[in-house]
Amino acid sequence: MAAPLYNIPGSTPAAAAPAAAQAAPKARTVNEVLAQSQVEAVIDELERDLVGLAPVKQRIRDIAALLVVDKLRLNLGLAAGPAGSGPSLHMSFTGNPGTGKTTVAMRMAQILHRLGYVRKGHLVAVTRDDLVGQYIGHTAPKTKEVLKKAMGGVLFIDEAYYLYRPENERDYGQEAIEILLQVMENQRDDLVVILAGYKDRMDTFFKSNPGLSSRIAHHIDFPDYTQGELLQIAERMLEGMNYRFGDGAREVFAEYLGLRLAQPHFANARSVRNALDRARLRQASRLFADRDRVLGAEDLTTLLPADIRASRVFAAAT
Numbered sequence: 001m002a003a004p005l006y007n008i009p010g011s012t013p014a015a016a017a018p019a020a021a022q023a024a025p026k027a028r029t030v031n032e033v034l035a036q037s038q039v040e041a042v043i044d045e046l047e048r049d050l051v052g053l054a055p056v057k058q059r060i061r062d063i064a065a066l067l068v069v070d071k072l073r074l075n076l077g078l079a080a081g082p083a084g085s086g087p088s089l090h091m092s093f094t095g096n097p098g099t100g101k102t103t104v105a106m107r108m109a110q111i112l113h114r115l116g117y118v119r120k121g122h123l124v125a126v127t128r129d130d131l132v133g134q135y136i137g138h139t140a141p142k143t144k145e146v147l148k149k150a151m152g153g154v155l156f157i158d159e160a161y162y163l164y165r166p167e168n169e170r171d172y173g174q175e176a177i178e179i180l181l182q183v184m185e186n187q188r189d190d191l192v193v194i195l196a197g198y199k200d201r202m203d204t205f206f207k208s209n210p211g212l213s214s215r216i217a218h219h220i221d222f223p224d225y226t227q228g229e230l231l232q233i234a235e236r237m238l239e240g241m242n243y244r245f246g247d248g249a250r251e252v253f254a255e256y257l258g259l260r261l262a263q264p265h266f267a268n269a270r271s272v273r274n275a276l277d278r279a280r281l282r283q284a285s286r287l288f289a290d291r292d293r294v295l296g297a298e299d300l301t302t303l304l305p306a307d308i309r310a311s312r313v314f315a316a317a318t
Contacts, residue, residue, distance in 0.1 A: 095222025098268030119152035
């Protein structure tokens with residue numbers, strides 16, 4: 001393998017394996033790999049914690065299965081490529097906002113770490129502003145610093161297409177892309193890069209940057225949530241905040257979702273959280289207005305239909 005053109009401090013040579021993986025006895029069955037790595041627990045958490053996303057969960061299970069089998073092949077000396085060149089694990093996550101891309105990226109980092117494909121298993125999430133400088137000479141240090149933090153884990157670049165701005169001749173995003181290309185190829189055994197964003201924009205981005213596209217092994221599309229799934233997400237969010245829907249409030253929130261889905265700029269689970277936060281504000285104002293009333297746990301944890309129906313979404317629909 002050619003030496004990296006961009007030396008990232010804190011990185012590990014591609015051929016180096018985690019010490020724990022070197023010390024562990026070589027597994028010969030799928031169950032032995034699963035027992036040693038405990039990776040199945042992460043997959044079970046993903047299944048349990050995320051509503052919907054059936055095709056995404058299946059792809060993650062498929063990738064995990066591939067990595068487990070790859071471990072067994074490696075233990076028998078059946079390398080899939082030249083010595084020191086591990087599998088390409090860079091990914092593209094496409095979908096609308098609020099569809100769980102960052103959450104799945106965090107779980108993916110855990111899976112890769114437990115199977116020994118990255119040393120640390122942490123996730124570093126960035127956007128263009130974290131990588132690209134405004135002046136000559138600023139981009140390379142910024143990009144290298146981010147890569148240094150991400151080494152041994154997963155680098156998640158949201159709205160990655162903003163790195164490339166062909167309409168601006170003085171834009172420095174291309175320099176960041178060139179550094180990423182080198183690191184993705186030459187240090188792929190110590191860093192996994194996940195590029196994320198809207199599908200149509202990502203498709204255009206990859207057409208304009210074939211070098212990046214050729215390094216992406218796994219393309220995963222995140223579907224929008226259905227109205228029923230969004231209602232489940234809302235109930236889980238409320239439970240996590242020690243709130244609940246009171247009598248009739250769940251039905252009103254379902255009505256709210258039906259109206260909000262028809263409006264522009266809907267951001268799936270993100271919009272659900274924002275709607276619940278506003279409902280909590282209305283509940284707080286309602287309780288605050290009755291200053292002499294003794295408030296019990298039920299009062300403080302229950303959202304009433306009026307707390308939701310006061311939304312401007314209902315006013316706009318009339």
